[in-house]
Amino acid sequence: MEAVKLSGQREINEFQILEALEIHEGSSLALFDADGARERLSKMAWVKHASVMKLYPSTLQINIEERIPYALWQRGDLVSIVNEAGDVITDEVDGRYANLLLVVNHGAQRRATEINTALEKVPDLRPRVRAAFLVSDRRWDLQLENGISIRLPQDNIDAALADLMEMDKESGLLSRDIIAIDMRLADRVTVRLSDETAEERKIMTGGNGRNAKRERDT
Template sequence: MIRDRARKTRRTARPDIRPAWLPARAGTFAALAFLAGWGWYGIVLGGHAAEVTDAVSETAGFSIKEVRISGQKEIEERQILSALAIPEKNSLFTYDIASAYSRVSDIPWVEQISIRKLYPATLQVTVKEREPFALWQRGQVLSVIDRDGRVIADTIRPRYAGLPMIVGHGGQKRAADYVELLNRFPTLKPRVNAGVLVAERRWNLVLDNGIEIRLPEKGANAALKELVALDNEHGLLSRDITAVDLRLDDRIVVRLSEGAAEARREFIKKSGLTAGAET
């Protein structure tokens, strides 16, 4: 009886037609992969791929849990974090660095920026800021600019007070040349409150005692050299004057203050001298 059952079992068993090279249960795995592929296709088609990836990444421990920011001095961290725009549910895998780079680069203080993904859960941001070079005033607007004349900020903090002051439209484009000119005269530079660009062609220097030095469009360096020599020898810039005009090649024209001019007229009147052209 037992032998008959075994014989019957052998007769009804299906033959194994699987190729020798095909792993066992390969068909099952293929079917599962086929179903998973169609499922992913449906997710993508429905526009939910990023959401699913974020959810899976977060479950696997690849969500952004730390942001490291370095190199900033003037920029507040909250500005950078705001520009990074990291969503509440996020994935380091799907985070768009290119878009973040563009947003952070739009912060005026940023000169260069580097954003890196450090797996499993860290975003590293390295900032190189622009260097404040001068203050630029046009009308009622006062800004901090860099060496290239680009506006960095319109908020003037106390520590910027010592920067060179440039006044007038177009002055920002010539900031580097202006500062270089002043640097050649270290005894005069600390006495200059501002450089005023006139008609975008030449400079007037305003000293801390109110005297205005009118420089020529060409040859400003030579004109200042002569002025500094006169001041060292005769104390010209400490006298009761309001302006020194250096635009003429053959002379220096000095404008007296009202008080000095009146005293000069009285002196000429009492002495009986003939006054020349009043300067």
């Protein structure tokens, strides 16, 4: 065997593939166990499908189809890369996957497409989202990079996110000194201020300044 040709790999490096092939110096192409090599490759975390072909007189052709990373899934301290169906690909996560949406809690991996699709419709918001938390297997909370929590309704997520971005456009809501934005009720939005801002508001108004409410168009 004089040459090994690889194609299709992105997440897996060449060394990992060659190690799985178990090729040794002086290996004979005719005696090489292609089925065994294919089976070993298929057990690799990133491999969806692998083909191993002998090209006589002296070449081995390896074609790899990899699983596609779709989201990061966290439950407790464990974070995994999952595909679009929510199947775990691997628990080995590094900075290369920082652009994937982090979904949190049990069951969130199976519904990642739901929140990802909604966020794709508000491209100005998506880069600001640090994580999406599935709450009671019913609805989502978004955690922004600046620490603001957005509590979304169970239904009509698209409409809620559109309203949120309209409010941000009008008043810079997402850049204010607030802790949370509660959009769970269809007819109103409740904004929870930070302790410092709430105290200032209380002094100015002479009342409880922690929560501010705004009616939503329905």
